[in-house]
Amino acid sequence: MSLLLVLLLSFTMVLSACGGGGNTAKNEPPANNQTGGNNQGAANEGSSNENLSPLELALKGEYKGTKVSMFGPFVDADQVKFENSIKEFEEKTGIDIQYEGSKEFEATINIRVDGGNAPDIADFPQPGLLASIAKTGKVIDLTNILDQDKLKANYNQSWLDMGTMDGKDGKILAGIWNRSNVKSLVWYPKKQFEEAGYEIPETWDELMALTEQIAKDGDPAWSIGIESGAATGWTATDWVEDIMLRTTTPENYDKWVNGELPFTSPEVKRAVEIMSDIWMNKDYVYGGTKSIVTTAFGDAPGPMFTDPPKAWFHRQGNFITSFFPETAKVDEDYDWFYLPSIDEEYGKPVLVAGDIYAMFNDRPEVRAVLEFFTTGESIKTWVQSGGVIAPMNDASLDWYSSESDRRMAQLVQDASTLRFDGSDLMPGKVGAGTFWKGMTDYVSGTASLDDALKQIQSGWDN
Amino acid sequence: MVGRKKRKGNKTVVNVVLGIICFIWLLPTLGLFISSFRPAADILQTGWWKVFPHQEWKAGETLQLSKDVDLREPIEVNGKTYSDDQLKAGVSEGDHRLIWENRRARTINVQERGWEVKPNFTLDNYKNVLSGKEYKLKLGDGSETVQKGTGLSQAFWNTLTIAVPATVIPVLIASFAAYAFAWLRFPGRKTLFVVIIAMLVIPIQVALIPILKDYTALGLNGSYLGIWLAHTAFGLPLVTYFMYNFISQLPKDLFESAFIDGASHFTIFSRLILPLSVPALASIAIFQFLWVWNDYLVSLIFIGNQPNVQVMSMKIADLVGSRGNDWHLLTSAAFISMLMPLTIFFLLQKYFVKGLMGGSVKG
Numbered sequence: 001m002s003l004l005l006v007l008l009l010s011f012t013m014v015l016s017a018c019g020g021g022g023n024t025a026k027n028e029p030p031a032n033n034q035t036g037g038n039n040q041g042a043a044n045e046g047s048s049n050e051n052l053s054p055l056e057l058a059l060k061g062e063y064k065g066t067k068v069s070m071f072g073p074f075v076d077a078d079q080v081k082f083e084n085s086i087k088e089f090e091e092k093t094g095i096d097i098q099y100e101g102s103k104e105f106e107a108t109i110n111i112r113v114d115g116g117n118a119p120d121i122a123d124f125p126q127p128g129l130l131a132s133i134a135k136t137g138k139v140i141d142l143t144n145i146l147d148q149d150k151l152k153a154n155y156n157q158s159w160l161d162m163g164t165m166d167g168k169d170g171k172i173l174a175g176i177w178n179r180s181n182v183k184s185l186v187w188y189p190k191k192q193f194e195e196a197g198y199e200i201p202e203t204w205d206e207l208m209a210l211t212e213q214i215a216k217d218g219d220p221a222w223s224i225g226i227e228s229g230a231a232t233g234w235t236a237t238d239w240v241e242d243i244m245l246r247t248t249t250p251e252n253y254d255k256w257v258n259g260e261l262p263f264t265s266p267e268v269k270r271a272v273e274i275m276s277d278i279w280m281n282k283d284y285v286y287g288g289t290k291s292i293v294t295t296a297f298g299d300a301p302g303p304m305f306t307d308p309p310k311a312w313f314h315r316q317g318n319f320i321t322s323f324f325p326e327t328a329k330v331d332e333d334y335d336w337f338y339l340p341s342i343d344e345e346y347g348k349p350v351l352v353a354g355d356i357y358a359m360f361n362d363r364p365e366v367r368a369v370l371e372f373f374t375t376g377e378s379i380k381t382w383v384q385s386g387g388v389i390a391p392m393n394d395a396s397l398d399w400y401s402s403e404s405d406r407r408m409a410q411l412v413q414d415a416s417t418l419r420f421d422g423s424d425l426m427p428g429k430v431g432a433g434t435f436w437k438g439m440t441d442y443v444s445g446t447a448s449l450d451d452a453l454k455q456i457q458s459g460w461d462n
Numbered sequence: 463m464v465g466r467k468k469r470k471g472n473k474t475v476v477n478v479v480l481g482i483i484c485f486i487w488l489l490p491t492l493g494l495f496i497s498s499f500r501p502a503a504d505i506l507q508t509g510w511w512k513v514f515p516h517q518e519w520k521a522g523e524t525l526q527l528s529k530d531v532d533l534r535e536p537i538e539v540n541g542k543t544y545s546d547d548q549l550k551a552g553v554s555e556g557d558h559r560l561i562w563e564n565r566r567a568r569t570i571n572v573q574e575r576g577w578e579v580k581p582n583f584t585l586d587n588y589k590n591v592l593s594g595k596e597y598k599l600k601l602g603d604g605s606e607t608v609q610k611g612t613g614l615s616q617a618f619w620n621t622l623t624i625a626v627p628a629t630v631i632p633v634l635i636a637s638f639a640a641y642a643f644a645w646l647r648f649p650g651r652k653t654l655f656v657v658i659i660a661m662l663v664i665p666i667q668v669a670l671i672p673i674l675k676d677y678t679a680l681g682l683n684g685s686y687l688g689i690w691l692a693h694t695a696f697g698l699p700l701v702t703y704f705m706y707n708f709i710s711q712l713p714k715d716l717f718e719s720a721f722i723d724g725a726s727h728f729t730i731f732s733r734l735i736l737p738l739s740v741p742a743l744a745s746i747a748i749f750q751f752l753w754v755w756n757d758y759l760v761s762l763i764f765i766g767n768q769p770n771v772q773v774m775s776m777k778i779a780d781l782v783g784s785r786g787n788d789w790h791l792l793t794s795a796a797f798i799s800m801l802m803p804l805t806i807f808f809l810l811q812k813y814f815v816k817g818l819m820g821g822s823v824k825g
Binding site for chain 2: 031073074075076077078079083084098100101102103104108110114115117177202216217218219229283298299308319325380381384385386399401461
């Protein structure tokens with residue numbers, strides 16, 4: 001009897017809790033026009049507000065109390081920094097941006113979009129993923145939603161080109177760039193580097209000469225690690241991309257990314273061979289070539305921070321500083337130099353990555369939030385706390401709290417060619433599949449260069 | 463006498479085998495447990511077994527070689543020549559070992575063997591997981607602030623809020639269903655039962671997108687009710703089957719006499735079946751609870767990662783950071799998330815074994 005009572009009690013509790021759960025659920029009505037550039041937002045309600053953009057309306061308090069859901073891959077420290085950067089906007093406008101971060105973003109976003117549960121705004125670290133969703137017509141075209149002149153004034157044209165993708169019917173502006181990372185950087189332990197009397201190499205030949213010099217002095221110059229669980233190999237793809245940009249035309253790079261220039265072509269082969277001059281020389285790599293595949297990319301910079309350093313160079317994007325020891329200070333203990341040009345005629349190309357924000361539900365407050373994300377203001381506090389570069393032109397260089405970050409922003413602004421991380425643009429089965437695997441096989445010695453390139457290329461065919 | 467001895471011998475063999483299996487089973491858990499008390503730097507550098515006293519090479523006298531020794535040629539040390547690779551890995555020389563101390567300065571260390579008995583323990587991992595990590599943030603004026611993240615407590619209550627109803631509802635419904643399938647005669651009984659059993663083989667992944675579409679239409683996404691229903695539906699076939707096996711084996715005479723005394727089906731169910739099937743209920747409840755507690759996929763799809771509904775498994779996954787830089791926290795987080803299932807298991811353990819037998823032994 002008592003058991004029955006317990007069961008019944010718990011059942012009633014369940015029922016009462018059901019009511020509570022239902023109330024706290026966010027059940028915003030899904031917006032209807034998901035299919036294209038429908039331009040009937042509430043932006044032009046009320047004649048006095050006619051010429052104001054959604055952002056200006058929002059700042060006047062027009063959308064107070066509304067909610068905008070957002071989904072992206074930032075978790076943990078990144079999430080805290082992101083939330084800090086939108087706090088002021090939320091307070092000013094009364095719009096509640098409900099950010100949801102997930103480590104499984106890449107896997108989940110497709111399910112959410114297919115299930116009709118797309119967030120209002122999604123943050124894609126891989127534009128290739130957005131491109132595949134844009135083809136289905138579920139991403140809203142921003143061409144008529146955002147003021148194109150303002151966008152052109154605030155972004156380098158390369159960024160806008162990279163945000164333009166194939167929609168269901170023709171090209172659409174699928175997203176806008178908010179946060180960017182620079183990849184063409186070589187980190188080095190500054191203090192000891194200067195003490196040893198080395199000089200920053202300006203050309204590839206100088207870089208190789210210095211590498212040889214360091215080897216003679218008794219250290220392997222480079223510390224390289226490409227282990228990253230299921231994503232093992234991605235660091236190697238960044239190297240190939242960086243070298244490709246320095247040894248062939250940007251047009252060839254674009255063709256390569258689009259699958260028109262095969263991996264087996266001489267251009268790609270040459271890039272990998274140049275990379276091999278460093279990677280395959282056991283005197284140049286900390287732990288020797290065989291340790292590259294087994295060293296986690298996050299552990300790789302470690303040897304630079306021992307005293308004396310056991311390795312001197314580490315080529316990686318600016319995010320890697322979060323893996324540096326906490327005691328190491330930027331501009332004092334470590335710094336970076338630009339990975340030098342190889343063939344002079346291709347200038348100073350810079351490899352970048354970043355986060356592109358796309359819109360799935362068209363409501364006036366969502367437009368306002370998205371417009372906010374095109375301004376430098378939206379990322380100001382994050383820029384100040386270090387580790388990201390703002391792609392917008394109105395982001396002041398004074399915001400950067402370290403000389404190192406400021407030089408990176410400068411590097412991006414002055415770049416002769418700006419290209420996005422190619423493996424993130426290629427379709428997943430190549431860019432996040434055979435490319436990773438082929439490079440890993442090549443470096444670990446299980447495949448010859450030609451076989452590895454053939455294997456990578458086969459990702460395009462099936 | 464001989465026979466007794468033999469039996470005793472057999473027992474020893476069984477015990478030894480069991481002991482070995484237990485050891486193999488527990489070793490990784492023990493390693494994880496020890497790791498959870500070690501500082502992050504130690505976890506990254508050495509294995510957990512190094513906390514026990516062990517012999518290690520210790521730094522001794524330093525030999526200075528000439529500054530212009532070519533490292534690519536054989537290197538002469540104390541009259542013997544070694545290759546660079548040997549000196550990198552360390553080369554034994556009697557009870558000493560020669561290894562580079564500073565290759566750049568051309569110094570070699572002559573190491574001696576010694577005992578290392580200084581384990582380094584900390585509660586930092588638990589502190590970070592329980593009360594939240596501290597994020598150092600630089601402000602515009604160059605100063606630093608520390609912002610505290612959230613700990614596991616909110617996620618713990620969220621998970622409990624999900625797991626308890628998601629266990630009670632399916633077990634309750636399945637018991638009703640099992641009784642009906644076992645003791646009521648109605649048309650289509652066998653077909654229905656086969657259909658339910660057939661559901662066992664359908665992977666839940668195929669149902670995710672269709673259910674998500676329905677949930678979107680009903681506004682159930684991200685709500686507790688939605689995830690209770692999802693877990694209930696995914697759990698029902700197995701629970702029904704398990705309860706049917708048990709309930710159908712109860713003696714028929716019991717119900718017949720109750721019927722003759724005028725008991726309704728509901729009275730029989732509540733007064734006879736439920737008390738008699740406590741072992742089965744307890745063991746299937748443990749199964750279902752564990753499944754829901756450890757679930758990641760269903761929560762990921764239907765409830766998402768908003769802090770007010772986020773479950774433990776997702777919170778723990780987030781702890782390691784966007785790029786996995788804090789994975790050492792998984793050690794302590796795993797132990798904390800293990801506590802609840804362990805408690806439940808030990809509380810209900812005596813039913814657990816009985817219940818497992820209940821489903822399998824016929825007669």
